[in-house]
Amino acid sequence: MSSFLAQVFKLLMQVIVLLISQPLLGLTLPACVVIVYVVQKWYLRTSRQLRRMELESQSAVYFNILETVSGVQTIRAFGWQDAIAKESSVSLNNSQRPVYLTRSLRRWLNVVLDAVVACIAVGTVWLAVAGALAAGSSQPIVKFTPSGGQVGVALNIILLTNTTLLRLIQQWTNLEVSLGAVARLREATHETPQEESLLEKSKNSIDPDIQLPANWPSSGEIDFSNVTASYNQDTPVLNEVNLCIKPGQVAVICGRTGSGKSSLLMSLLRLLTVRRTGKIAIDGIDLAGLRLDDIRERAFVTVSQDPFLLPGAGLRFHLDPTETLPNKALAEALKKTGLLSLFAGSSYDEADDASTDSLWDRALSSFPVLSAGQAQLLSITRALLQLQTRSSPSSGQYSDHDRGKRMPIILLDEITASLDAETESAVYDVVEEVFIKGRDGAGHTVLVVTHRPAALTKRLRPGQDVTVWMSNGKVERVDPVAVEN
Ligand SMILES: Nc1ncnc2c1ncn2[C@@H]1O[C@H](COP(=O)(O)OP(=O)(O)OP(=O)(O)O)[C@@H](O)[C@H]1O
Numbered sequence: 001m002s003s004f005l006a007q008v009f010k011l012l013m014q015v016i017v018l019l020i021s022q023p024l025l026g027l028t029l030p031a032c033v034v035i036v037y038v039v040q041k042w043y044l045r046t047s048r049q050l051r052r053m054e055l056e057s058q059s060a061v062y063f064n065i066l067e068t069v070s071g072v073q074t075i076r077a078f079g080w081q082d083a084i085a086k087e088s089s090v091s092l093n094n095s096q097r098p099v100y101l102t103r104s105l106r107r108w109l110n111v112v113l114d115a116v117v118a119c120i121a122v123g124t125v126w127l128a129v130a131g132a133l134a135a136g137s138s139q140p141i142v143k144f145t146p147s148g149g150q151v152g153v154a155l156n157i158i159l160l161t162n163t164t165l166l167r168l169i170q171q172w173t174n175l176e177v178s179l180g181a182v183a184r185l186r187e188a189t190h191e192t193p194q195e196e197s198l199l200e201k202s203k204n205s206i207d208p209d210i211q212l213p214a215n216w217p218s219s220g221e222i223d224f225s226n227v228t229a230s231y232n233q234d235t236p237v238l239n240e241v242n243l244c245i246k247p248g249q250v251a252v253i254c255g256r257t258g259s260g261k262s263s264l265l266m267s268l269l270r271l272l273t274v275r276r277t278g279k280i281a282i283d284g285i286d287l288a289g290l291r292l293d294d295i296r297e298r299a300f301v302t303v304s305q306d307p308f309l310l311p312g313a314g315l316r317f318h319l320d321p322t323e324t325l326p327n328k329a330l331a332e333a334l335k336k337t338g339l340l341s342l343f344a345g346s347s348y349d350e351a352d353d354a355s356t357d358s359l360w361d362r363a364l365s366s367f368p369v370l371s372a373g374q375a376q377l378l379s380i381t382r383a384l385l386q387l388q389t390r391s392s393p394s395s396g397q398y399s400d401h402d403r404g405k406r407m408p409i410i411l412l413d414e415i416t417a418s419l420d421a422e423t424e425s426a427v428y429d430v431v432e433e434v435f436i437k438g439r440d441g442a443g444h445t446v447l448v449v450t451h452r453p454a455a456l457t458k459r460l461r462p463g464q465d466v467t468v469w470m471s472n473g474k475v476e477r478v479d480p481v482a483v484e485n
Contacts, residue, residue: 004175007168014164018157021150035116040169043109047173050102051180057095064088110166117162124154212290217283217299219247220407220445222268226278229267237263237272239473247407248443250436250460252453255470261449262305264470265411268447269302270295282409301386302411307375311365315343318364318378320385331356333384336430337377343367372418380415380427384434387444410435410446416455424455432459457481 019026068075068084075084128151222245229238237260245251253261266272268280270292280287282299309318316323319330334340340356349355364370370378390408412431416424436443436459448456453467460467460481469476 004168004171007164007171011161011164011168014157014161018154018161021153021157032116032120036113036165039109039112039116040172043105043169044173044176046105047102048176048180050098050105051173051177054095054098054102057091057098060091061088061095064091106170109169113162113165113169117158117165120161121155121158124151124158212285212294215406216285217407217409218405219283220409221245221247221283222409222445222447223281223284224264224267224278225281227267227274227280228278229263229272229274231263231272233273236275237473238267240278241473241475243468243475243478245445245447245466247445248438248464250443250446250448250456250465252456252460252465252467253447253449253470254451254453254467255476259470260473261470262413263473265302265413265447265449268409268411269300298390298406299409300411301383301390301408303376303379303383303413303415305414305417307379309364309370309375309378312363314361314363315367316360319360319382320389322389324389325385327357327360329385329388330360333381336384336434337381338426339374339377339381342374373420373423376415376418377423377427380430383410384430387434407442407444410444412446412448414449414451416450416452421455424452428456428459 015029019029064087068088075081222243224241224243227238227241228236230236241264253264255261263272267274268282268287270287274280274288276288287295316330319333331340334343343359344356347355347358387408387410391406410431416427419427431446431448435446438444450456462481465481467479467481469479
């Protein structure tokens with residue numbers, strides 16, 4: 001913007017100096033303005049289109065490079081080198097076409113502006129000659145007789161004006177390109193569905209009559225009544241689900257692939273749209289009338305099928321993103337899931353807490369690469385820590401009588417799918433100790449989605465826990481865990 005303004009003022013000054021040295025050139029000014037206006041209009045319109053084509057064709061090249069880098073092993077294994085090289089060179093050639101056309105357009109602009117300035121220069125020389133002839137004539141063509149110095153200054157300024165005009169139009173194009181980039185970013189941020197806008201929407205649908213107790217959920221009872229839910233508005237993935245899970249109960253959710261097990265958990269987190277004909281209540285409070293952040297931050301601790309890890313982020317961020325827990329708690333949780341020795345390596349000394357101090361701010365990528373199972377264990381460690389932070393309402397926010405213990409519901413979605421039998425058993429040991437039995441003897445409500453219910457059977461409590469069988473988005477049956485004879 002500043003260089004554009006600099007060119008504008010430069011041009012203004014040059015025109016003023018030119019008019020002082022050759023006032024008659026002022027007559028050509030309207031014609032020049034019209035010509036420059038028409039030329040810049042054509043130039044800008046074309047260069048805008050070319051810039052768009054350039055960006056699109058370049059994105060194909062970048063996409064090609066990224067795809068090749070990430071799939072280089074596959075390319076080598078299948079011997080696709082020639083085909084990929086050909087494809088890359090085609091997209092590179094295509095990306096060069098708009099660049100070439102843009103350069104040609106600039107040259108065209110140069111030539112047109114040169115021609116305009118050449119006309120003005122011819123006019124200046126003509127005025128000078130006519131003025132000189134007028135000096136010896138009885139009937140002068142022009143009454144103005146410029147001095148040699150004035151003609152020199154005018155010609156010099158004319159040459160400079162040409163460059164200034166060219167730069168001005170190019171700066172304007174650059175400004176437009178930059179504004180276009182800003183507009184595209186704005187479009188992306190406004191049109192991509194944002195969690196914040198969902199939160200905003202959910203704020204609008206909050207039921208003002210619901211006074212959410214600070215210790216909600218205090219027991220963890222879940223009641224699905226006639227729940228029909230879908231990802232988009234058309235096909236429901238949950239069909240009239242009726243299910244009641246008692247406080248402290250473990251519900252193992254089983255069923256064929258695509259039967260709606262994960263969707264059942266997602267409907268609790270309001271990641272699915274639940275139709276108004278049904279409702280999901282936790283401890284008697286309908287989730288539809290609550291804020292999304294209240295539901296997700298207070299009511300649930302979730303471990304999903306796919307661990308979400310950011311290699312550039314620190315270990316603490318992965319374990320305790322809100323940075324509320326002391327290092328000791330992080331180390332204890334990692335020890336529980338067997339990951340502490342992996343992260344601390346040989347420097348770990350069980351008797352010395354300080355031996356782990358350097359771990360927490362190190363980026364995850366600086367540790368040995370985690371296997372799928374180890375990544376899943378890290379997610380479970382995070383869940384253990386989340387349970388600690390979510391169980392007690394933060395002290396400053398609530399009055400004393402409100403400050404009971406929360407009992408978040410634990411949602412585990414195929415957490416052992418990528419683990420071997422031995423690690424699976426170790427993980428379920430932790431689940432049993434921390435979630436099912438609870439630290440102080442009061443267990444949490446736990447929903448476990450699994451394809452291998454047998455691995456959990458021995459940890460379920462006869463007469464208390466249940467296995468929920470799902471099929472085609474419906475609850476087919478609920479089997480209580482049988483009492484062993
Ligand atoms: N993001 C999504 N958008 C639209 N439909 C989806 C989405 N995720 C799942 N579905 C559909 O919802 C239905 C139930 O899927 P869901 O993931 O709940 O099944 P699942 O029983 O958990 O399967 P799996 O055992 O393979 O995890 C499927 O028909 C699937 O096509």
